[in-house]
Amino acid sequence: MKTLEHQIEEAARLVAESKRIIVFTGAGVSTESGIPDFRGPEGLWSKYDPEDFTIERFLSDRDVRKKHWQLLTGNEFIVADAKPNPAHYAITALQEMGKLYGIVTQNVDGLHQKAGVLENLVFQLHGDLSHAKCLGCSCRYPIEEVKGWLAGGVDEPECPSCRGMLKPDAVFFGEQLPFEVLMESEQRSRNCDLCIVLGSTLVVYPAATMPLHAIRTGAKLVIINMGPTAMDELATVRIEGKAGEVMPVIVKKAKEKVR
Ligand code: NAD
Numbered sequence: 001m002k003t004l005e006h007q008i009e010e011a012a013r014l015v016a017e018s019k020r021i022i023v024f025t026g027a028g029v030s031t032e033s034g035i036p037d038f039r040g041p042e043g044l045w046s047k048y049d050p051e052d053f054t055i056e057r058f059l060s061d062r063d064v065r066k067k068h069w070q071l072l073t074g075n076e077f078i079v080a081d082a083k084p085n086p087a088h089y090a091i092t093a094l095q096e097m098g099k100l101y102g103i104v105t106q107n108v109d110g111l112h113q114k115a116g117v118l119e120n121l122v123f124q125l126h127g128d129l130s131h132a133k134c135l136g137c138s139c140r141y142p143i144e145e146v147k148g149w150l151a152g153g154v155d156e157p158e159c160p161s162c163r164g165m166l167k168p169d170a171v172f173f174g175e176q177l178p179f180e181v182l183m184e185s186e187q188r189s190r191n192c193d194l195c196i197v198l199g200s201t202l203v204v205y206p207a208a209t210m211p212l213h214a215i216r217t218g219a220k221l222v223i224i225n226m227g228p229t230a231m232d233e234l235a236t237v238r239i240e241g242k243a244g245e246v247m248p249v250i251v252k253k254a255k256e257k258v259r
Contacts, residue, residue, distance in 0.1 A: 004239070008246065011196075011222045011237045012253035015094070018194035018220070020101035023091050024210050028199020028225060030109050032085040032244040039201050040227070055172040059135075059165075066155055072129070072143065072168060073150050080144065084115035087198060087243035090251040092116045097255065101192050104185040106200060106207050108170040123185040125207045126171040127178065132157070136164020143168070177206065189213035197223040198243045202230040 002010075015021065027037035037043045038050075048071075051057055057064045092115045094100040103112050103122050108129045112122050131140045139161050146166065149157045157166045171177055186209070189195065195214035202208045202223075211231055215221050220236040223229055224246050232238050239246055 004241065007237055007239045008249055009253065011224075011239065011250045012257060014194055014220050014222060014237065015099070015196075015250060015254035016257035018099060018192075020188075020192045021094055021099045021194045021196060022101050022189055022192040022210070022214060022219075023094070023103045024189075024195060024197045024200065024207075025091075025103060025105045025107055025112070026198070026200025026202075026204075027107060029087050029243045030082065030085070030107055030111055031199070032087065032242065033082045033109075033111060035082050035109055037199070039203075050173070053173050055174040058167060058172055062156065065165075068168060069146075069150055069156065073147055082109060082111060084111045085244045087247045088112060088115035090247040091198075093251045093255075095121065097251075097258070102185070102188045104189065104207075104210050106204060123181050123188070125177055125181060125185060127169050129168055129170050131169040132166045133169040134159035134162060134164045135167055137162040140169060141166070182206065185210055186213055189219075190217045192219050194220050194222065197221070197225070197229070197231070197235075198247060199225060200229065201225070201227070 031037050031040065038045050052064050052067060058068065088111050091103060095117055100121060103117060105112060105122065105124055106126050108126055110128055110130055113119060130143055132143055132146045133140050136159060139159055146157050158164065159166055189210040190213045192214050195211050197211055211221055215234055221234055222237045223232060223235040224239045224241060224243055226242060
């Protein structure tokens with residue numbers, strides 16, 4: 001078996017040789033920023049029922065909706081105050097090297113943009129939690145505004161404009177992914193020459209098809225994750241480790257190679 005040092009060296013060589021890198025990120029890239037993942041040991045699924053995250057349950061059950069708003073306003077899943085960690089900044093460094101072709105993310109926390117990646121390079125397959133959306137008239141409201149209403153005693157916010165039902169603007173299980181974001185993510189995944197997966201179990205579809213699109217068209221695949229993923233066998237390099245520790249070293253070594 002190859003040592004960690006050898007694997008990092010190999011990944012750095014691939015980064016240095018590549019021109020169009022897609023970074024595919026999951027919840028694991030943000031745990032070092034204090035946001036829990038779903039399936040890790042401390043993940044939300046150890047405390048919540050995944051069924052409550054389906055659109056069907058959200059629409060049909062008032063108690064489930066209340067639980068969602070409580071989760072957003074409580075201190076278990078704080079997204080608004082979270083700060084990017086070294087993994088996010090290492091990805092931003094790929095942009096500075098002129099190699100970042102796009103970040104396809106399952107995350108809803110906006111941390112790639114906070115770390116300085118250009119908006120038009122971030123493809124948020126599962127939406128984002130910076131806004132809530134009215135299911136009646138599609139008006140969007142900053143989540144901070146909605147939190148203000150909740151703090152003022154409202155237990156289920158409604159649209160001030162049409163009194164329709166509001167929903168956090170993240171994609172729930174059973175909902176369609178934003179079509180244009182999905183199309184652009186697929187197209188870029190097919191055209192990249194390296195796909196780096198960071199912090200994802202690669203079990204949520206259709207998001208997890210992106211690394212498959214990449215390798216089918218000849219790209220190399222690097223997977224960095226704590227714990228197994230569904231595509232470990234397909235990886236050119238598979239690194240078991242923390243995103244915030246491994247990714248900065250890979251990028252630093254890649255920079256030395258292209259100098
Ligand atoms: P997941 O929870 O299924 O898997 C995360 C993986 O990352 C796990 O294998 C875990 O062991 C690993 N991991 C945790 N910390 C890590 C670290 N520091 N370095 C490397 N690996 C680490 O997450 P997923 O595959 O992204 O899919 C689940 C869904 O969760 C997605 O749909 C996503 O939208 C949503 N989600 C997003 C956030 C967020 O926006 N930050 C947080 C929780 C869940």
